[in-house]
Amino acid sequence: MLPFSRVTVIGLGLIGSSVARAIRASLPTVRVTGHDADPAVRARSRDLGFAHDITDQAGTAVLDADLVLLCVPVGAIGAAAADIAADLPADAIVSDVGGSKVSVAAALRAALPHAIIVPGHPVAGTENSGPDAGFATLFAGRWCILTPDADTPPVATARVRAFWESLGAQVEEMTAHHHDLVLAVTSHVPHLIAYSIVGTASDLEQVTESEVIKYSAGGFRDFTRIAASDPTMWRDVFLNNREAVLEILQRLTEDVTMLQRAIRWGDGDTLFDLFSRTRAIRRGILEQGQDDPRADFGRAH
Amino acid sequence: MLPFSRVTVIGLGLIGSSVARAIRASLPTVRVTGHDADPAVRARSRDLGFAHDITDQAGTAVLDADLVLLCVPVGAIGAAAADIAADLPADAIVSDVGGSKVSVAAALRAALPHAIIVPGHPVAGTENSGPDAGFATLFAGRWCILTPDADTPPVATARVRAFWESLGAQVEEMTAHHHDLVLAVTSHVPHLIAYSIVGTASDLEQVTESEVIKYSAGGFRDFTRIAASDPTMWRDVFLNNREAVLEILQRLTEDVTMLQRAIRWGDGDTLFDLFSRTRAIRRGILEQGQDDPRADFGRAH
Numbered sequence: 001m002l003p004f005s006r007v008t009v010i011g012l013g014l015i016g017s018s019v020a021r022a023i024r025a026s027l028p029t030v031r032v033t034g035h036d037a038d039p040a041v042r043a044r045s046r047d048l049g050f051a052h053d054i055t056d057q058a059g060t061a062v063l064d065a066d067l068v069l070l071c072v073p074v075g076a077i078g079a080a081a082a083d084i085a086a087d088l089p090a091d092a093i094v095s096d097v098g099g100s101k102v103s104v105a106a107a108l109r110a111a112l113p114h115a116i117i118v119p120g121h122p123v124a125g126t127e128n129s130g131p132d133a134g135f136a137t138l139f140a141g142r143w144c145i146l147t148p149d150a151d152t153p154p155v156a157t158a159r160v161r162a163f164w165e166s167l168g169a170q171v172e173e174m175t176a177h178h179h180d181l182v183l184a185v186t187s188h189v190p191h192l193i194a195y196s197i198v199g200t201a202s203d204l205e206q207v208t209e210s211e212v213i214k215y216s217a218g219g220f221r222d223f224t225r226i227a228a229s230d231p232t233m234w235r236d237v238f239l240n241n242r243e244a245v246l247e248i249l250q251r252l253t254e255d256v257t258m259l260q261r262a263i264r265w266g267d268g269d270t271l272f273d274l275f276s277r278t279r280a281i282r283r284g285i286l287e288q289g290q291d292d293p294r295a296d297f298g299r300a301h
Numbered sequence: 302m303l304p305f306s307r308v309t310v311i312g313l314g315l316i317g318s319s320v321a322r323a324i325r326a327s328l329p330t331v332r333v334t335g336h337d338a339d340p341a342v343r344a345r346s347r348d349l350g351f352a353h354d355i356t357d358q359a360g361t362a363v364l365d366a367d368l369v370l371l372c373v374p375v376g377a378i379g380a381a382a383a384d385i386a387a388d389l390p391a392d393a394i395v396s397d398v399g400g401s402k403v404s405v406a407a408a409l410r411a412a413l414p415h416a417i418i419v420p421g422h423p424v425a426g427t428e429n430s431g432p433d434a435g436f437a438t439l440f441a442g443r444w445c446i447l448t449p450d451a452d453t454p455p456v457a458t459a460r461v462r463a464f465w466e467s468l469g470a471q472v473e474e475m476t477a478h479h480h481d482l483v484l485a486v487t488s489h490v491p492h493l494i495a496y497s498i499v500g501t502a503s504d505l506e507q508v509t510e511s512e513v514i515k516y517s518a519g520g521f522r523d524f525t526r527i528a529a530s531d532p533t534m535w536r537d538v539f540l541n542n543r544e545a546v547l548e549i550l551q552r553l554t555e556d557v558t559m560l561q562r563a564i565r566w567g568d569g570d571t572l573f574d575l576f577s578r579t580r581a582i583r584r585g586i587l588e589q590g591q592d593d594p595r596a597d598f599g600r601a602h
Binding site: 128185188192209215223225228235251255259260263271281297 | 436439441446479489494496500503507517519523524530550552554564573580585589602
């Protein structure tokens, strides 16, 4: 059974355009309508042809939708929801793909007080942005987290779950608060550290940017991929998941300070113990199919 | 012209076995002799067949060598050099592949006071270890840094340069001190942070290890690859490049603290400015062929 027949995607960047492409690939009878606030993105999306229709107005896009998926940066989600409020069918389900969920749930509820809302977050992406960056298999084998609350009808959650599963994702439910803590660990703080380390490297007086680039294969280049992710999206994530990010960052800082002390005092055992322990998590990730098992992510050598 | 005719590789892990394989592939007339302190690694290396001969004693391996390449963790380099001291031909060149160069130069000079020494460091690797992990193209397009000092005959440096170039690497020369600072930025601190973040994540009470693994595609999994690197090698790097690592770590800590403050105070402009600036370095790395240009490192999706 089709979970939805007419899906509207608002925001046609990496994630939104990937959702549209995935629907076309996996649910070919579903009608896909798209809208983006940026006229250039709308024009490009029409050329790429991943939606049946791209509307100039957000309201027009949702008129007959049974699922509306908001794929905009989390700081813009309240405004995007307000833009569709007047035209949203009463029985349409509104969901999203935002990386923070407590703030998104509040913004959606404020803008759409009577709508059926199932906040969601597919944990997938690449460093590229925009409608050209999307692809149909982005969600295959990845996890999508739904954070229904007391106001969410279980049947609506079940339909959104079925939708993501039909795109190849695995689905888990948890509270918005727990989501924000989990993602602070697995995504937000790693991104912050990656951005930071690339910034630190480019600001050094003693080492040139050209040297940083030439010798980046020693490990640094891995961080530069993440640090090339969309600046607006990530600014919004940090401003909207402040508490959890600061909590995890504080933990990380303590742990780094401990390693700093071990290096200063020549305490090789502390270093060796940690460096041995961290291999187990990598094994778990590979065993569960959450990374490419080839050496060096399968990079060309 | 062949830079060397008889190369001996001491230490047959990822790097040593890759050097041996690269010589066989690119310099098929060169005789390759290998030795490893671990009998199991010697046995496995004989099975893999990447050297013409694997000797049980280090001294035997170097008897007729014109290049001896020490491919052991930097903490073991003094002992490895001492093991070959009695048998080393007077005109043989000794080099290495260690990730710290000030300490290595001192250890080599102390163990081999009269030898011709050209310290080196090919900036290449994967997260895998041992003789099975090596491959012939590991150094293709990567940079190899040589750190000759006042005692190094320029002709010896030129031969080692030609050797690495024949394996497909690009070669740069700099002082050992500058090398250690550059690598602290481009390799050592990124590894320390990756190990640390994986350790922090696995120690949290509120988020289970299973959750960390499931949702790792949000960015965390990138760090786990680096944090799966060889613990002995990396312990030794940190103990042997203490000052430069602590200096760069201090800079990074200041920068992270600044971001932490920006998040706490809701200063989106500071975040956005940094997140925009860091994209330029990624572009430089891709333009100079130092990373795979495909999205997400070319990971399978």
